[in-house]
Amino acid sequence: MHTIETPMLFDSPRTLESLGIPDADIRFVHDFFVPLEANDYFKRLTTDTSWTQPVLRVWGKDHLQPRLSCWYGDPDAVYRFSGKTFRPHPWTPALQCIRHKIQGATGFHFNSVLLNLYRDGHDSIGMHSDNEPELGPMPVIASLSLGATRIFRLKHRHNAFAPVSIALSNGSLLIMAGQTQERWMHGVRKDTQDIGPRINLTFRRILTA
Numbered sequence: 399m400h401t402i403e404t405p406m407l408f409d410s411p412r413t414l415e416s417l418g419i420p421d422a423d424i425r426f427v428h429d430f431f432v433p434l435e436a437n438d439y440f441k442r443l444t445t446d447t448s449w450t451q452p453v454l455r456v457w458g459k460d461h462l463q464p465r466l467s468c469w470y471g472d473p474d475a476v477y478r479f480s481g482k483t484f485r486p487h488p489w490t491p492a493l494q495c496i497r498h499k500i501q502g503a504t505g506f507h508f509n510s511v512l513l514n515l516y517r518d519g520h521d522s523i524g525m526h527s528d529n530e531p532e533l534g535p536m537p538v539i540a541s542l543s544l545g546a547t548r549i550f551r552l553k554h555r556h557n558a559f560a561p562v563s564i565a566l567s568n569g570s571l572l573i574m575a576g577q578t579q580e581r582w583m584h585g586v587r588k589d590t591q592d593i594g595p596r597i598n599l600t601f602r603r604i605l606t607a
């Protein structure tokens with residue numbers, strides 16, 4: 399397995415660097431927020447988010463999603479799924495601040511954000527691509543991580559490129575763009591270590607009617 403070492407020293411802070419992953423456009427900065435700022439957002443989002451734990455139906459069996467989540471955004475950023483329309487919660491001041499800062503750094507506009515809370519090492523997200531039709535072709539997704547470091551894994555969908563692991567630490571920002579969703583899957587496995595909570599925010603642009 400190919401592991402990308404995230405540069406800590408001699409790296410100009412807050413610059414999005416391409417990770418050079420083939421067939422993808424993935425950029426990363428380890429200190430988008432300095433620890434003090436990241437810790438402050440982590441605390442605010444832990445308490446101020448309307449966390450839910452949806453039930454997922456997998457192979458005809460119901461399972462509790464192995465993490466908590468909540469979705470925020472503009473009123474018209476709606477998802478349609480199984481004949482239902484899902485509307486986001488309205489932006490909170492903290493989420494608006496984070497959104498504006500990420501928009502400034504990337505030059506992209508995001509109209510929604512999905513928050514995931516991994517309570518400990520038992521929580522996870524399975525391998526998937528964020529390729530829902532509402533995101534359109536070649537979506538740009540900005541992923542901010544707060545709290546405990548977890549390993550983000552990427553696996554190519556069609557060929558034998560080596561899987562990639564990236565340590566997503568407190569305050570880091572990862573951008574997935576171009577063909578990343580079409581060609582690669584990503585996920586965060588359970589971790590056997592005694593690991594603290596982590597919040598991940600994926601900012602997205604949903605195509606509106």
Ligand SMILES: O=C(O)CCC(=O)C(=O)O
Pocket residue numbers: 512514523528541550566584585586598600
């Ligand atoms: O927690 C992460 O780093 C990934 C979350 C993710 O892939 C998603 O919400 O679609």
Ligand SMILES: [Fe+2]
Pocket residue numbers: 526527528584
């Ligand atoms: Fe995802």
